[in-house]
Amino acid sequence: MNKKGNSRTKLIQAASRLFQLQGYHGTGLNQITKESGAPKGSLYYYFPNGKEQLAIEAVHLTAAKVTDRIERGLEKQDDPVEAIQHLIKDLADQAVKDGETSGVPVAAVALETTHASEPIRQACQAAYEQFQHAFAKKLKVNGYPEKRAEELGILINSMIEGAFLVSFTTKSKNPLRLVAEQIPVLLK
């Protein structure tokens, strides 16, 4: 990576973090450039389409990082039930304990921009499809039929998103805990 790639990357990383915490409209470009350490004037050099383009790339980065985390988590145990339950337990700790440094990936940006920017919406949609696919892949490897595995991927991702949202907002682990307990019944 050259200098160019470096500043570009730092901007996307800062944007990814801040959009997750404060949402799209709640995060200004000044704050992003300041936090990234990248020179402010160069933002429009790397992202000629401005904030929207930066948000799309930030969502892509967030999606890649979260997908990687899901995949690594699921690899730790062979049994899908135990693997998924363990992953959810980790999320529960993060949602409640990490306080100021944590947010629900993608969700805030998705809700704010679905009606306002179709390209950003599509980036968020792609993120959710990646998450679903990561769960489905684990289930296929363990013998679930393809179609059933994909449906369960959608279902598991939705349940985790909702429970994460409610756990985060109410500062309680209960929603994520209850979803984790439901996994064995779901995969039976």
Add this chain to the structure above:
Amino acid sequence: MNKKGNSRTKLIQAASRLFQLQGYHGTGLNQITKESGAPKGSLYYYFPNGKEQLAIEAVHLTAAKVTDRIERGLEKQDDPVEAIQHLIKDLADQAVKDGETSGVPVAAVALETTHASEPIRQACQAAYEQFQHAFAKKLKVNGYPEKRAEELGILINSMIEGAFLVSFTTKSKNPLRLVAEQIPVLLK
């Protein structure tokens, strides 16, 4: 209701609608006063604490309306499984078809402000607790033990929130459909 109550109510109603669609930071006070038809200068007369106070009251209104909708929906059928499934089917139509006029209640505001305003966060938490309680009440009436009913209320609300969020973002009914199909297994 006198004139005062009327303007106040119109402001809260417009705020409730717009915050749901565009989030907290994505909605300006100018837009709210314009859409409400209430005189702009009077906003700070009714809400001395400004936008934050207006948002709290808007969340309370949204919570009351949604809770009412859940309760009325659940009353339509005696069997809790069928009642909840029917309710989710209605939500699925709304999330995908209503397009520009629909949003996920409370969620956008909750995600944006949880780290920025404790009073707004508490209003969102109260909203989720109302939703959970509405489901739990239906289950208690139908013979579920109190503790189990309350856990299922949290779980059902979380599942619906997540599936609504993903359905809304991906413009697909699948997540909500799959959650609906899961209800019988859940309540077995």
Add this chain to the structure above:
DNA sequence: GTCTATATACTGATAGAC
């Protein structure tokens, strides 16, 4: 109680020197 005008700060975005 209503409404206008405005203060102040910040937003996204741009131009141009270096």
Add this chain to the structure above:
DNA sequence: GTCTATCAGTATATAGAC
């Protein structure tokens, strides 16, 4: 590629006439 200065627009919030 970097950085500064700055644009026009809008944000929340306020002061004061009526």
